[in-house]
Amino acid sequence: MRLIAADLKVKFSFSPYSIFVIVVLLLAAQSCSTTNHAPIHKQAYHDITSRYNAYYNASEKWKATIKNIETNHKDDYREVIPVFPYTNSKETSAFGSDADDIVKRSTGAIQLHPYSNWSDDHFLLIGKSYYLKGDYEKAAQTFKYISTKYKDGVDYIAIQKDRGKKYSDVVKKKKKKKDPNKPTLKVTKNKDGTKTTEVIDNRPKRKLLIHDPARSEAIVWLVKALTAAKQFSDAEAVVAYAQSDNKFYQDYDKELLLAEADLYVKQGRYNSAIAPLEKVVGLLKKKPRARTRPTFVLAQCYEVTGNYSGAARGYKNALKGRPNYDMEFYAKIKRANLGRRSGSGSSEIKSLLLKMSRDGKNKEYLDQIYYELGEISYSESDKLSARKYFRKSVQASTSNKEQLAQTYLRLAEIDFEEEQYAAAKYNYDSCLQAMSKDDKRYTPIDFKDKMLSRLVENLNIIHVEDSLQKIAHMSEGEREKFVKKVISDRQDAEFKKQDEKDKGAVPNTLNNNNNNQNAANNSSSGSTWYFYNATSRAQGYTEFIKKWGDRKYEENWRRKDKTSTTITDETADNSTEKKDTTVDGQNAALTKDGKPLSEEDQVLQGVPLTAEAMQKSNENLILAYYNLAIIYKDDLQNYRKSLRTFEELNTRFGKHRFLLEDYYHCYLLCKDYLNNQSKAEDYKAKILAEFPNSKIAAVLRDANFLAQETERENAINNYYASAYNDYVSGALDSASEKVLYSNVRFNPNTLQPKFDLLKVLILAKQNRLDDYVQGLHKLVATTKDADIKKAAEDLLEALNKSGLPMIDLSKNPPPVDTVTKAATANSIANPAANVVSNMPTTNSALPQDSANKTAVVATNTNSKQQAVTTSTGDTSKVKTNEIVAKTTTPPRPKIDTVISNFTYHADAPHLVMVFFKDATISQTQIYGAVNAITLFDIQNFASDRLTAKSVLLDANTKLISVRQFKNKDAAGEYIKAFETHKTELLKDIDASKYFIASVSFENFSKLLTEKKSDVYEQFYLWKYNP
Incomplete structure (x- = not known):
């Protein structure tokens, strides 16, 4: 007793009467036990010293550790939160030292007091400690040991046998009794003569003053450990076993239901999680604090399975249990979200959200409040207010990058819907910067962003060349006035910038971003302000290119040691002429004599003032218009806009170099997509009249032309x-x-x-x-x-x-x-x-x-x-x-191979192609493969900025192209990496139905012409894999 008092730092004084009562209770406890015990004096000693020393201290430390974990735990309310707050191994492993201390105390107690009724409880603490450390295998083994070794608690005879003692040296074995825990049927006769049968649950319950075995709790924790180890089928088997076990204590039914629900939530089986959660919420009716978290999880499960009324009711009930502030806020936000979806009570929800936005406690959550207000405005078709609230959400953003990414995504989607592609591209860029690359939405958004980058690049070319030509077509006097105004506006802007710098003003990033978007949306407007003026912006764009080069969109793009690596065919010819000398990173434009250019000449740089320069500018415009129309057609499927762009190209430039292809695309658009057969016939007539000897005309005249040409081609080749x-x-x-x-x-x-x-x-x-x-x-x-x-x-x-x-x-x-x-x-x-x-x-x-x-x-x-x-x-x-x-x-x-037309150039730029030789492969499978390959490229070849794209070679052959590689060897390295992951990238597609090869750009062009993938396969095996 002194040891106990010293450990608890409490002085005990027992009267003779008290000692008598303790002895009587110990005798009663031993007589009620279902297991064999040591003699009473020995059992009492081991029980008291083990319980009130090591177990007390270890269990208190366990409680304190769990409380700390729950206090520090942060739930991700974008997903269904876990049923238990201590299931994140990254969070719990931080308390490894506390867990080690618990293991040390409990292990020592088991060794010193093996006969104690608290030995199984010590083992339970050891298993829980392993769980906290993230060692789920050891935890599961410990819980299994308890459930098999201590079925009815600690057995003195079994322990003695383990120690090598004979049974006759101990005590006599108790007679085996009938199982009193089996359920029984109670039949009640009703007044109307009918009978009611009721199943009586006879499973044991916890008793006052009697030590209960730890087996039932160990089984619950075994389910948790197997779930954490992702051994879901084993965990389900343990749940089923516990539910049919007559010795499983009724007091742990609630814990078992929670463990079962967590098992389903971890698997994403939210429909299955609803039943155990509903049961446990019903059992916890009189404990509002204890049922708060299960109620919130239940509401989330209702929401993701489409039961919005049940979800709204669940969030409302969760608020009654006095949740922590985060859960309270998200319960309100999610109720608002559900109200918006159902279209009911939007004014009431708006009032609630606006009230929350004025509450100082919600400052950290303003970005989410404004986002919900924006979504409500959007659902009411008020896109102007929606944009306003979304921009407020961006402005209020602090550390919640997930919300920031979502807000930019919604802004981009609205711009995309309204065909404001330039603005959409800026918002997709911002979204990708804030979004984690592990987000499942990252790859499709990045794909769309790259597609819009190509579109915006061509839009910028058109905008710049038009602006420069507009300046070129001015009279000398008009041009002089324009130059003076640009110089004046530039000086005013510099003075204003210097004033802001002197005052310590910091430009607002959001406003700058919004201004850029507005400028992109209104680039053709008649605004007189310099930065909204189309011509001035064109001049600024030209100056940027001269100073920084054609840089990729990436971080740290201003570094001096970065050089432009992307040069188009159109700019390569003039790259030498446009080089400027830079001093300390500053632009220093020079004349041919090496003297600095005047300010007026700097403004007019790039303006096509000669016939040759004007011709070059027109060629740039023709190519940009053509590429833009192709992007509208193939990438955006905006067939109306594609046709309009093709027709604008024809109207502006008449007999240009892509006229035949232009006519043919217009013919296909009208015939196959826009259901305008009369206009399609007009374009067909133009092709036959203006290009009668072309192959396209031959195909239009005779549907069998290609087949005949192929037959003739094979004959001459043979x-x-x-x-x-x-x-x-x-x-x-x-x-x-x-x-x-x-x-x-x-x-x-x-x-x-x-x-x-x-x-x-x-x-x-x-x-x-x-x-x-x-x-x-x-x-x-x-x-x-x-x-x-x-x-x-x-x-x-x-x-x-x-x-x-x-x-x-x-x-x-x-x-x-x-x-x-x-x-x-x-x-x-x-x-x-x-x-x-x-x-x-x-x-x-x-x-x-x-x-x-x-x-x-x-x-x-x-x-x-x-x-x-x-x-x-x-x-x-x-x-x-x-x-x-x-x-x-x-x-x-x-x-x-001999008759093929393909050439072998190892140092030429290459693509990697996946040839699908089976017409039964669906376009959906192709798109799935493109997305998988794009993700693979981002994860393994991010610095190469590769682009995967589907190509239709002919009716039976589809391709996926990945571009671009410096030479044959670079493409070969990519193919090696691809081959090791091809089962993941091309899943559900039989390997016999495709082959992978590298193709030079020259051969790719011929491949599109000849449509002979089988010939190229043999050529590839001959030249690339001899």
Whole structure:
């Protein structure tokens, strides 16, 4: 007793009567126990010292630790909150030292007092401590040990047996009694003669003064541990076991129901969580504080499952239980949200929210209050007020980045709905900055943001070029006045900025952002203020590009050591002319003489004042209009706006370089999307009248044209392949005959330049050196194929260097075929199959009618010219006037590879393509794959800023392109990474239905033209994976 008093720091004075009562109670407790106990004096000693020393201290520490965790816990009310506030391992693991202390105390008590009735309670504390530390496996093992080892509490006989003692040395075994816990049926006879059957629950309950086994509580905690370890099926099995266990104490039914509900919430099975939560809320009716959290979780489950009336009722009931301030606020906000959804009582909800906004206690939550007010205004079709409240929400934002991202997202969505794409892009940018990359919405938003970036880029080009041309078309006097006004406004702005700086004024980020958005929305308005003036803004845009370069949208974009890496075809030609010298990061525009430009000349920089500059400006406008229309059509599916943009391009520029493609897109838009058949026929007539010889016109005249062209293309390719194989194998007469009759069999002969080169090479192998040289000169003079001409020139240059035409044939000649091989590396092996025009597809941003454009592919003719020796084997004597080519035939590629038109350039920019060869693969699967690939690229290749996009090659073949890679090797590294994750990226798609390959941009263009994915697959295997 002294030990107990010393530990509790309390002085006890027991009278004889008190001691008598304690002894009687201990005897009664022992007689009521269902397990075997030690002799009473020994049992009393171990029980008292274990209970009032180690267990008391350990349990108090446990209570204090749980209270600290609950106090520090912050719920994420955007999701259904957990049933228990101590299930976050990151939060609970911070109290590991307290948990270790509890384990230490309880372990010592078990060792010192093994017979104590509190041993199972000590084990329970140990298991709970492991749970807090996040070691759920050890926790589950401990709880399982308690439920099996201490079924009825601590058993003295079992412990003695474990220690090696004989049963006869202890006490006699008690007789096994009938199970008194089985449920019984009570039949009551009613007055009307009917009978009512009632099931009586006979499971045990906790008793006063009697120690109860810890088994039931251990089973509840076992469910919690298995749930935390995500062993959900095992946890459900334990719940089912406990519900059917007659020895499970009724007092723990509420805890078991809560553990079951938490199990379902963790799995996202909110419908299943509703039943146990409803039961436990009913059982806790008389304990409003205890039922507050379960009631709130129940309301959330109602909400996510669509039971909005039940959810509103649940949030109202949660407020009655005096929740903490966060839960109280969110209960009110969610009630307001539900009222907005149901469309009832919006004025009442608005009044409540406005009242909350005036309460100083809600300062931290103003961003959410204003957001809800904005949503209510939007639901009432008052978009002006909605924007106002959303902007207030942004302004009031402090640390809640999730809410900030959501608010910017809603602003962007409103702008997108109203087709204010430039403003929408700015808000999507801001949304992505605030949003976590782990958010499931990040990838689709980032995809849309990149799409809008391309659109805004073209809008800016149009805006800038129009503004510069407007200045160029001014009279000298008007231009002079304009320049003076710009300089004056610039000086005023500088003075104002300096004044604000002197006063210590800090510009408001939100207002700046709003001004940018307003400027974007009203760029064409007649505002006289400098920053809203279209011409002035164009000049500012030009100055920004000159100073900073065409920078990507990213953090720290102002750093001096960052350089522009994106140069379009249109600006690359002028990049040298537009370079400025910078000093300490400041723009220092210079004249050709190296002198600084005057202020007036700086303002007029970029203005197209010459005919050449105006032509270049118009070309930029034409390309921007065309790309803009394609983006409206393919990316935004805004077919009305796409048609209007195509027609505006035609109206402004008449006979421009994309006129044929423009007409064809307009034809498709009217025919397939806008249901305007008469207008579609008008565009068809224009194509047939203005471009009668184009491939597009041929397709419009004859639906079978493509099939016929493909058949003819295959015939000529096969014929050329046969001639080339004869040349490689040494059947020169047969090869020569086939070349001779090629023009007879095929008219027109689209592979004529290749046949001509093959004819010349046959002459070389036939030792007709003079004819060979003359043939090369003729090719250079007459062929229109640039690649064939280049090959012939290279052969002549090599021969000139070797002096082969003037050699002494009595000596060893130089290796002619080696020279031939080097010079024809990109000319001879494969035919040009580019017969069909590059028809505009849904994803072709820049289609061309290129029927006459052909290309050539590398060969691998591993041949070697040798001198023929005499019959005696003496290599010093060579037969005169005889040079014979000894050819080592390379591995012969498949026939389709030979006839392909694809070229191999390892250092050229590449794409990575996924070819889907099965027409049954749905577009939904393709879109899902695009989203998965986009997320994969962001996570693994973020610095490369890759873009994944779907492309329709033909009716049976769909593609996904990922661009862009510096060269073949960079694309190959990406493919290696892709291959390891392809089952995740292309899930539900059989591997036999697709193949992955890298494609150069040149070959991709040909692929869109030829529609031969199977041929490219063989070419890829031949050249990239030999």
